[in-house]
Amino acid sequence: MAVEILMPALSPTMEEGKLAKWLKKEGDTVAAGDVIAEIETDKATMEVEAVDEGVLGKILVAEGTEEVKVNAPIAVLLEEGEDASAADNLGAAPVAPAAPVAAEAPVAAAAPAAPAAPVVSVAPADPEIPAGTKMVSMTVREALRDAMAEEMRRNENVFLMGEEVAQYQGAYKISQGLLDEFGEKRVIDTPITEHGFTGLAVGAAMAGLNPIVEFMTFNFAMQAIDHIINSAGKTLYMSGGQMGAPMVFRGANGAAARVGAQHSQDFAAWYASIPGLKVVQPYTAADAKGLLKAAIRDPNPVVFLENEILYGQHFDVPDVEDLVLPIGKAKIVREGTDVTMVSWSIGMTYALQAVDELAKQGISVELIDLRTIRPLDMDTVLASVRKTGRLVTVEEAFPICSVSSEIAYQVQSEAFDWLDAPVLRVTGKDVPMPYAANLEKLALPNTKEVIDAVKAVTYTA
Numbered sequence: 001m002a003v004e005i006l007m008p009a010l011s012p013t014m015e016e017g018k019l020a021k022w023l024k025k026e027g028d029t030v031a032a033g034d035v036i037a038e039i040e041t042d043k044a045t046m047e048v049e050a051v052d053e054g055v056l057g058k059i060l061v062a063e064g065t066e067e068v069k070v071n072a073p074i075a076v077l078l079e080e081g082e083d084a085s086a087a088d089n090l091g092a093a094p095v096a097p098a099a100p101v102a103a104e105a106p107v108a109a110a111a112p113a114a115p116a117a118p119v120v121s122v123a124p125a126d127p128e129i130p131a132g133t134k135m136v137s138m139t140v141r142e143a144l145r146d147a148m149a150e151e152m153r154r155n156e157n158v159f160l161m162g163e164e165v166a167q168y169q170g171a172y173k174i175s176q177g178l179l180d181e182f183g184e185k186r187v188i189d190t191p192i193t194e195h196g197f198t199g200l201a202v203g204a205a206m207a208g209l210n211p212i213v214e215f216m217t218f219n220f221a222m223q224a225i226d227h228i229i230n231s232a233g234k235t236l237y238m239s240g241g242q243m244g245a246p247m248v249f250r251g252a253n254g255a256a257a258r259v260g261a262q263h264s265q266d267f268a269a270w271y272a273s274i275p276g277l278k279v280v281q282p283y284t285a286a287d288a289k290g291l292l293k294a295a296i297r298d299p300n301p302v303v304f305l306e307n308e309i310l311y312g313q314h315f316d317v318p319d320v321e322d323l324v325l326p327i328g329k330a331k332i333v334r335e336g337t338d339v340t341m342v343s344w345s346i347g348m349t350y351a352l353q354a355v356d357e358l359a360k361q362g363i364s365v366e367l368i369d370l371r372t373i374r375p376l377d378m379d380t381v382l383a384s385v386r387k388t389g390r391l392v393t394v395e396e397a398f399p400i401c402s403v404s405s406e407i408a409y410q411v412q413s414e415a416f417d418w419l420d421a422p423v424l425r426v427t428g429k430d431v432p433m434p435y436a437a438n439l440e441k442l443a444l445p446n447t448k449e450v451i452d453a454v455k456a457v458t459y460t461a
Contacts, residue, residue: 002057002082004073008039008048017041018066019074028056030077037063037074054079123328123377126290135316143285143317144174144250144306147292148212150322152182155210158296161188161197162214162251171216172252172311198224198249202231205247210296215251218305219263232301233276248295253281253305254346254396255433255444264433266397268345269406271303272374278327279373281305283348285315287371290325298327305373307346330377332384336366339454340384342407343394344370347445350426351394354450363458373403381407382415389420390457394450399427421457426450 007017017039024036030050037048057078061068068074138146152158159182164171166179166189179187190197194215201211215221221228232245254266272279278300282288288306295302317323333348334355343351348369355365366384370377385391391411393404404425411423429443455461 001079003052003054003077005036005048005050005075005077007061007068007070007072007074008046009070014041014070016067016069019061019063019068020045022059022063024056026056026059029080030054030056039068048074050077052077055082057082123375124326125329126325126331127323129318129320134319136319137314138285138289138317139312139314140282140285140288140306141172141174141311143289143315144292145176145178147289148175148296149178149181151293151296152178152186155296157208158210158212159186159188159204160212160214161190161201163190163192163216165189165214170214172308174214174311194220194223195227198227199231201247202227202245205232205245205301206235206243211247212296213247213249215249217263217308218251218253218267219265221249221251221267228271228301228303229274229277233274235276236300237276244299245301246299248292248302248304250292250295250304251306252308252311254307255428255440256308258435258437258440260435261432266305266395266428267303268305268373268395268397269401269403271305272376272403272406276301277374278302279305280327280371281345281373282371283310283345283369285313286317286323287325287331287369289317290323291327291371293322293324294327297324302327305345310346325371328372328375328377330380331369331371332366332380333369334365334367336364336388338364338388339390339392339458340366340368340381340388341392341394341450341454342368342370342381344373344403345396347394347396350445350447350450353447354394354454357447357451358454361460363454363460365454370403376406376410378407378410378414382411385411385415386418389418391419391423392450392453392457393423393425394427394445395425396428396444399425399430402427421459424453424457426453 020038020040022037024030030036031053032050034050035047036050039046039048054077056075058076061074148160160175160178165175166184166187169176198213201213204211228249232247236244255264268279268281271277280291280295280302282291292304295304341351351367355367358365366388368380368384393407395404404427408423426445426449428445431443433443434440
């Protein structure tokens with residue numbers, strides 16, 4: 001059966017091009033994959049390959065022809081032994097004349113449809129913990145390990161890979177015991193090549209697995225940022241929803257203790273600016289466990305930012321069978337009336353200390369732990385600001401283009417009439433992190449700065 005060969009497109013936006021050269025002539029036998037012609041635009045040249053075997057029965061567009069429309073027939077491919085007249089008859093079957101169309105009565109113009117209301121996505125609330133539930137004291141390190149172990153038992157497609165995650169049980173001992181339980185096929189030590197093993201993991205996610213990629217520090221993830229952003233983060237959109245990358249990128253993020261400028265950066269704002277990624281930054285062990293389990297189950301790529309200083313800190317975790325917390329939902333840690341304070345991750349350390357001290361001075365602070373950076377739970381923040389009329393944000397990252405900057409913008413945009421004072425932020429200083437201990441301390445935020453900011457917005461300084 002004769003088959004038309006169509007003018008291909010060099011790109012999704014190409015509409016026409018030049019048929020530069022025929023590399024086969026009429027009557028030549030071709031096999032699938034044989035190059036039969038060259039086409040070009042002002043930007044590129046591409047070879048046209050035969051999609052099937054047969055005989056080049058007829059060339060419809062002469063070489064050198066310009067402005068050939070995409071998908072226009074340029075040649076006819078015949079089956080072996082098929083008569084050349086089939087090329088002339090292709091598509092020449094007679095078309096029956098159209099039946100006369102009866103005149104239609106005029107139709108009254110329909111009233112314009114009302115515009116559809118915007119779709120509002122609201123994150124679900126935390127699961128209710130029954131009264132009397134036993135609380136277990138647990139470090140953040142142990143909570144993260146338990147979250148991964150529970151999800152690996154639940155779903156055999158979940159696996160962990162990264163530098164020293166198996167034999168050494170993690171650079172920070174997060175993966176203790178996982179190799180013994182799940183074996184080397186699901187707990188995989190990688191070479192020191194973030195770009196390589198992250199790309200491998202993204203491919204595994206596209207193929208239907210659920211990788212957890214551990215970076216020894218997120219500073220090393222800069223070597224793999226193309227895979228995280230351009231491959232994992234954009235695949236669902238660019239494939240029209242046909243293919244995603246359900247995976248988690250996790251590891252230590254932000255300042256630790258005297259590890260220098262190159263190992264002390266907080267990447268929350270970097271990743272949170274990318275549509276297609278979710279970004280989680282927990283503080284407590286319970287949140288670390290519940291949100292990591294949610295991240296592993298999420299169909300989207302999730303950047304899960306931990307903090308090295310928090311790994312060894314103890315928190316109470318409810319002893320329930322399956323603790324899964326909603327991504328995108330902030331938590332009101334303390335209720336108050338005078339000022340709203342928003343923080344997350346290790347910033348909560350300074351915030352909690354400041355709230356306790358301010359309470360002694362008669363200032364009531366409503367403290368919100370964001371927990372998730374993308375999507376931001378601005379509904380909770382705005383509701384609180386409309387109650388208190390004031391806002392202070394606390395984070396360790398650099399001030400320029402920070403998460404605090406985005407929160408401040410959205411608050412002044414959506415709750416300006418409720419503000420009784422400018423929004424203030426407490427952040428790390430706008431300098432590369434010093435190595436010297438005394439200078440490092442000065443570069444980080446501290447409790448006094450948080451207290452001073454609250455006093456400034458409440459005009460009690």
